[in-house]
Amino acid sequence: MSDLTTMSAAQLAKAIADKQASAVEVTTAHLDRIDAVDERVHAFLHVDREGALAAAERVDRGEITGPLAGVPIAVKDVIATKGVPTTAASKILEGWRPPYDATLVERLRAAGMPMLGKTNMDEFAMGSSTEYSAYGPTNNPWDLGRIPGGSGGGSAASLAAYEAPLAIGTDTGGSIRQPGAVTGTVGAKPTYGGTSRYGLIAFSSSLDTPGPCARTVEDAALLHAVIAGHDPRDSTSIDRPVPDVVGAARLGSTGDLTGVKLGVVKEFAGDGSEPGVLSSFHESLEALVKLGAEIVEVSCPHFQYALPAYYLIAPSEASSNLARFDGVRYGLRTGDDGSRSLEEVMSLTREAGFGPEVKRRIILGTYALSSGYYDAYYGQAQKVRTLITRDFEAAFERVDVLVSPTTPFVAFPFGSRTSDPYQMYLADLFTIPTNLYGGPAISVPCGLSEGLPVGFQVMAPTMADDRMYRVAAALESAVGTFTPPAL
Ligand code: GLN
Numbered sequence: 435m436s437d438l439t440t441m442s443a444a445q446l447a448k449a450i451a452d453k454q455a456s457a458v459e460v461t462t463a464h465l466d467r468i469d470a471v472d473e474r475v476h477a478f479l480h481v482d483r484e485g486a487l488a489a490a491e492r493v494d495r496g497e498i499t500g501p502l503a504g505v506p507i508a509v510k511d512v513i514a515t516k517g518v519p520t521t522a523a524s525k526i527l528e529g530w531r532p533p534y535d536a537t538l539v540e541r542l543r544a545a546g547m548p549m550l551g552k553t554n555m556d557e558f559a560m561g562s563s564t565e566y567s568a569y570g571p572t573n574n575p576w577d578l579g580r581i582p583g584g585s586g587g588g589s590a591a592s593l594a595a596y597e598a599p600l601a602i603g604t605d606t607g608g609s610i611r612q613p614g615a616v617t618g619t620v621g622a623k624p625t626y627g628g629t630s631r632y633g634l635i636a637f638s639s640s641l642d643t644p645g646p647c648a649r650t651v652e653d654a655a656l657l658h659a660v661i662a663g664h665d666p667r668d669s670t671s672i673d674r675p676v677p678d679v680v681g682a683a684r685l686g687s688t689g690d691l692t693g694v695k696l697g698v699v700k701e702f703a704g705d706g707s708e709p710g711v712l713s714s715f716h717e718s719l720e721a722l723v724k725l726g727a728e729i730v731e732v733s734c735p736h737f738q739y740a741l742p743a744y745y746l747i748a749p750s751e752a753s754s755n756l757a758r759f760d761g762v763r764y765g766l767r768t769g770d771d772g773s774r775s776l777e778e779v780m781s782l783t784r785e786a787g788f789g790p791e792v793k794r795r796i797i798l799g800t801y802a803l804s805s806g807y808y809d810a811y812y813g814q815a816q817k818v819r820t821l822i823t824r825d826f827e828a829a830f831e832r833v834d835v836l837v838s839p840t841t842p843f844v845a846f847p848f849g850s851r852t853s854d855p856y857q858m859y860l861a862d863l864f865t866i867p868t869n870l871y872g873g874p875a876i877s878v879p880c881g882l883s884e885g886l887p888v889g890f891q892v893m894a895p896t897m898a899d900d901r902m903y904r905v906a907a908a909l910e911s912a913v914g915t916f917t918p919p920a921l
Pocket of ligand 1: 559560561562584585604605606607608609610637748859862
């Protein structure tokens, strides 16, 4: 592994700005690393060597400057990239090359960040292990026999394997934070509406939130600052200044949390978490107290209904959003030999193009939205969503942030949860409440359990993204970062 691939994004940006390394050298080092290890990791579905090097050359010619100019990035394959394959890890979009860039990709390009390629994920971002990718799973660099989390397992694994210094993920119920937790990397879900969804292939539109993945809190904040901010092309985008997340991360890294109140959610205390996860979490709390923070126990009684409410709302929205994949507009078309009706071709295409988890969600969502059951299921879930939001609001009157483990368990072996969907859904027990509320949350590595990484989650009020970066950076300053065994 060359030095360039182990440096943080902040260090790389400085080296490039100071002309100690060129953007082309930095990008080439990462492309070479991908060539060397990705056969084993499978973080990428598509590598864009030419595009990445062309972008790096523009930086080296001095055409683009900025805080992350020349620092390469990996992008989750659910985000539209002009002319570059975008499949959402589904067969139904195989071969699709979008005619436009997502807003956040436009911003990456404008910031001079070479895009290395598109990362693997669970099909349409539905899952918690990347085992539901139609193109085969991604392997966790900490243990190639274990899952890298999901749905954004490819983005997180690309960081842990030193194939990319930064990556983009999307978080609907935990898909940035949970892969971050199980790969020992940092993943931040911004406030809903704080980052643009324009050009993101929709899963659950009222929950989907793109955000940064990195190896350090400061790097995540630097990337957050590049991609966040109002976008008139997204009707739910927030038209307010982006909180100073970079300043907050730097403040936090000084290790002073005097006067900061951390709320520990009572209802999360024992809930099926592995003992090793709980002990890392409690050691982290002690470390934060040493930095001056105060711990307050808070009750959020409706959090226990978050998982069932999410698994009605997200599939309902998905069943509507995925109606557009009909064999006419994009990608795959099956059975169109002139002998069949339009309906038959659509049905054969969807049968062949969608995997089992996606079908399960479409069926569940269609059922929950059907006229006879709408009030009993979807309507009820929306009411629970309001109660969860009130729990958060009440808690934030007493504390600055809420904290919990990110996931109840560390990376599990392949195949151990695919036979029972509910076991897979449990991976997002602690991350889902935040999505239903819409606030920001971050996962930062806090320790190891039996040699595997444990994540610490910090949840903040909406548009107070800076607060979570401060606390996460303080924890990182106390516990350090975690490096997987050499590949
Ligand atoms: N694991 C959750 C699900 O399967 C969350 C996925 C996500 O955040 N995209 O829906």
